Amino acid sequence: MTKLLTNGINRRTLMKGTAAAGLFTLAAPAIVRAQSEVIRLGTLTPLTGAGGPYGPVMAEAAKKVAETVNAKGGILGREITVISEDDQTNPEAGVRAARKLIDVDDVAAIMGTWASSVTTAVAPLCWEGETFLTTVSGADSITELPHHGWLVRTQPNTTLQGRKFGEFCIELDAPKVYFMSPQTPFADSQFSSLKTAVEAGGGSAEILIYDDKKASLRSEVDTALRTNPDMIVMGGYTPDTIVLLKDLYRAGYDGKLLGFGYSVNAKLVEAMPAEAVEGVYTLSPSPAEGSKGYDALTKLIGVEAPDTYTCQVYDHANLVILSMAAGGAATGATVRETIRTVAQGEGEAVSTALDGLAALEAGSAINYTGASGPCDFTEKGDITDAKFRYDQVKDGKITLLKIA
Amino acid sequence: MIFEVLPQALANGLVSGTILAVPAIGFTAIFAIRLYPNFMIGAVATVGAYAGWAANTSLGLSLWPALVVAFLVAAAVGLATEKVAVRPLEPAGPLTMAIASLAMAIVLENVIRFIYGNDLKGFDTPLERDVVWWGIRVGPQQLRNLATALAIMALLWAGLRFTRFGRAMRACADNPDLARLKGIEPVRIADVTVAVALGLCGIGGMLVGVDASVDPMTGTRLLLSVFAAAVLGGLGSIPGAVVGALSIGIVEELTVAFLSPAYRLAVGFLVILVVLTFRPRGLLGTATR
Numbered sequence A: 001m002t003k004l005l006t007n008g009i010n011r012r013t014l015m016k017g018t019a020a021a022g023l024f025t026l027a028a029p030a031i032v033r034a035q036s037e038v039i040r041l042g043t044l045t046p047l048t049g050a051g052g053p054y055g056p057v058m059a060e061a062a063k064k065v066a067e068t069v070n071a072k073g074g075i076l077g078r079e080i081t082v083i084s085e086d087d088q089t090n091p092e093a094g095v096r097a098a099r100k101l102i103d104v105d106d107v108a109a110i111m112g113t114w115a116s117s118v119t120t121a122v123a124p125l126c127w128e129g130e131t132f133l134t135t136v137s138g139a140d141s142i143t144e145l146p147h148h149g150w151l152v153r154t155q156p157n158t159t160l161q162g163r164k165f166g167e168f169c170i171e172l173d174a175p176k177v178y179f180m181s182p183q184t185p186f187a188d189s190q191f192s193s194l195k196t197a198v199e200a201g202g203g204s205a206e207i208l209i210y211d212d213k214k215a216s217l218r219s220e221v222d223t224a225l226r227t228n229p230d231m232i233v234m235g236g237y238t239p240d241t242i243v244l245l246k247d248l249y250r251a252g253y254d255g256k257l258l259g260f261g262y263s264v265n266a267k268l269v270e271a272m273p274a275e276a277v278e279g280v281y282t283l284s285p286s287p288a289e290g291s292k293g294y295d296a297l298t299k300l301i302g303v304e305a306p307d308t309y310t311c312q313v314y315d316h317a318n319l320v321i322l323s324m325a326a327g328g329a330a331t332g333a334t335v336r337e338t339i340r341t342v343a344q345g346e347g348e349a350v351s352t353a354l355d356g357l358a359a360l361e362a363g364s365a366i367n368y369t370g371a372s373g374p375c376d377f378t379e380k381g382d383i384t385d386a387k388f389r390y391d392q393v394k395d396g397k398i399t400l401l402k403i404a
Numbered sequence B: 001m002i003f004e005v006l007p008q009a010l011a012n013g014l015v016s017g018t019i020l021a022v023p024a025i026g027f028t029a030i031f032a033i034r035l036y037p038n039f040m041i042g043a044v045a046t047v048g049a050y051a052g053w054a055a056n057t058s059l060g061l062s063l064w065p066a067l068v069v070a071f072l073v074a075a076a077v078g079l080a081t082e083k084v085a086v087r088p089l090e091p092a093g094p095l096t097m098a099i100a101s102l103a104m105a106i107v108l109e110n111v112i113r114f115i116y117g118n119d120l121k122g123f124d125t126p127l128e129r130d131v132v133w134w135g136i137r138v139g140p141q142q143l144r145n146l147a148t149a150l151a152i153m154a155l156l157w158a159g160l161r162f163t164r165f166g167r168a169m170r171a172c173a174d175n176p177d178l179a180r181l182k183g184i185e186p187v188r189i190a191d192v193t194v195a196v197a198l199g200l201c202g203i204g205g206m207l208v209g210v211d212a213s214v215d216p217m218t219g220t221r222l223l224l225s226v227f228a229a230a231v232l233g234g235l236g237s238i239p240g241a242v243v244g245a246l247s248i249g250i251v252e253e254l255t256v257a258f259l260s261p262a263y264r265l266a267v268g269f270l271v272i273l274v275v276l277t278f279r280p281r282g283l284l285g286t287a288t289r
Helices: A002-008 A011-037 A055-071 A091-104 A116-128 A140-144 A158-171 A187-200 A218-225 A238-250 A266-271 A292-301 A308-327 A332-343 A353-361 B002-034 B041-057 B063-092 B094-116 B140-162 B164-174 B176-181 B186-211 B218-233 B238-258 B261-278
Strands: A039-045 A080-086 A109-113 A132-135 A151-153 A176-182 A204-210 A231-234 A256-260 A281-285 A348-350 A366-368 A388-394 A397-403 B131-133 B136-138
Touching (some): A055 A109, A091 A109, A091 A116, A176 A218, A231 A238, A266 A397, A348 A353, B002 B041, B002 B238, B041 B186, B063 B094
Parallel strands (some): A039 A109, A132 A151
Antiparallel strands (some): A281 A388, B131 B136
């Protein structure tokens, strides 16, 4: 250790170090000045892991919103910078990234956390750091957290989603339901509301929680098939749903299958042999296709049919920017105070940040209606209204059945 | 109920255990010769899975030639990475090397992501329905995987047992100083061991990929089970790795069938705890030097 201290640093290195430190101190006020001029917002989306297919486009959408606002001179006389971090669809990585966004970048809001486990882990950092959090996670438990208004979500909660799953099973004349899911913060709440809905329709439901890191789910499939289900509902993410679908096919299961739209997606259908996904039903919160906000988003990012998460994060960015403009300050606390005054109410209906800013400047109240839906929030931070889309894989393509 | 479920669970465990055994052999072989745990195996398994996938879907190779490609690419990438980033740290000790290998695993995983993105890739193989023999359901692809894994193990065993190089490798593992006195070049032995071992991980990764799908985390998900298998069997013992992998595979499937899938890892590690309490060097491990 002594050797390390004496030999490791010689006089010359010490001099260099001191000089560098001096320069840094001189430069520091400039850095601080620059920071106060720019409004910093963060996106924390999964660029890797199970949410990897969604995160990059989500982050891009938020950046594009900021760019359009900057092109018109920003808000409060300041430019907006969006800093994107990767939560790796993993709570630990999410916490590290959120720490960086809050402590180092000093962002006023974090937008777009995707996996419920990540949002659950990151939320306390946000409310303690007075950073506003907007999320697309569905677990009921998230808005039950003691967040004191520091978060809102645009994704319908899993109790509502579970009920829709259950009702859809009954509608498809599949009363004997088996729910297979990895351990997620929403598996239990989703199953219990699914079960209630199925039982109300005269059916029955059972649950099996599996380990999503297993390369084969043969024994799990055996356990499920021993109950002779009419419908297997899959609650996992894409990688484990592929394993599950393949093992169900191998086992000769020919009953009905229903999964989340975010896991049984185009990428899954492409990666799977056609015969194993044919006929699978999917259910997902529906973006407000055909609405003004949706059209504005498709033009903005140049993607023909953006997924619901991209729509939601686009709404997050618009809402955060409008809240800051309406509240007159670029802080998380302002967003918390004013978000409901721009998101709902009797004001002028707007669907983009630019329209909203123009209306605010003209002195009118606004009601933002976005690409994902009306974006009206309850006191707890849940959305009040949501539509769902029901699809089925037909001839190797995900085909819309209905939006309801 | 037990007699109905047990044979099926055993068969499932045997199949998943055999696939685990291939990378576990690689892991333990590196430990035997190089005396450090190489955590790059997960990422290298992913490299193998992608190489096999590319050979299968882009070049149109069938599974067997694709396996050879998976082996060669994983061996080459693995050896190069080891020589550049891990081996220079040898003087700093095995712990430093293990940490360096873990770091390189993250680098490799992200390089794959950079090239192929996050999307899942599927092999161009038909999905076959299982066949039922004496009440036990087995998949043709699983059987082929089993046969592949067994053939590789047999080849490796024969290579170690009967060839000059195999004897030199065993000599190095047993007593490197004595081996050097006998004129065996330790660097060459290390190179070949690392290449073959990581090549085996590539094959393991591809077998898993054929069964499920390929994504940048394919191998990383295996890492814990492979490590557990090698430790259970006795680090540094190749037959031990096979026995360990089969035991882990069977214990995990029995847990799923009789207890709850949620306890799979817990029961697996409980078994390791019990075995290591009574046999600290693992099932077939020998005294460490």
